[in-house]
Amino acid sequence: MEFIKKSYYYFFYKIYRSIEYTSELSGGSFLTSFKAGFVMIVLEIWVLMSLGAYYATYTKTAVELSISMPIIYIPLLIIIGFNYFTLDYKDTWKGYNAEFDRLPKNKNRLGSWIVFGIVLLIISNLVYSFYLMSQIDWSQYR
Template sequence: MKRLKKAYYYLFYKLYRWYENVGSFAFWSDWKAALSLDVIAIFIGISFFTYYMIFIDRYFRLGDGKFLLIGYVLLIAIPNYFIFHSRNQWKDIVKEFDLLPKKKNRIGGWLVTGFVLLVITNMVFAFYLMSQIDWAKYR
């Protein structure tokens, strides 16, 4: 569990550093990094739900799904606020990972990039699979 927490913090750190290096958009990088983590988690949840509908239960419906989506977003966003912003913990996280050797940080950057691309690709693939189904016979 401790390694998972450290990986989550490192993902935040690399997103934070990426937003800091973008140029003229270097303001509120901590909030943008946390929002990016929220979006990544939402993408993962939506893709798993999509796979569930494709492979396990094609008749499963959530009604209109608005309240579930709002609840899911809050379930992700509220803990992230307390993890990173409630007492400016993000500053300690950035300081901790700034001390890593340059080579280790570069390798970590490639791993984070790969993970983010994997999440996005997974989401696109899940929607592609969903588009291949004739949903008319499941209504």
């Protein structure tokens, strides 16, 4: 369990550092922790969206969703609440960021590539799941 917790904080750390770096290049860093938290929430939502798209594709179930449906807003509230309590509440992430800053450069470089690969995997997974959904003739399943 400790490994998963540290991995989650390391993932946030790398997102935070990359946003901090790009913000400084483009004119100043402000609300960096908010931006990094937002990226984490978006990535988690994309994972759920791709799972939903795979479910719809493989069960051939046409699903029409809206934000007022509990299947949408309950997971959204859980994701936002989870991120708030793990990252923002009592600024727990700051201690982990300080710890990860002390890691050797080689480990941090490898970690950057791993996080980059995971982000690419999440994005490509979402695109592929939508591609699979587009290949089905949904008119016969309604």
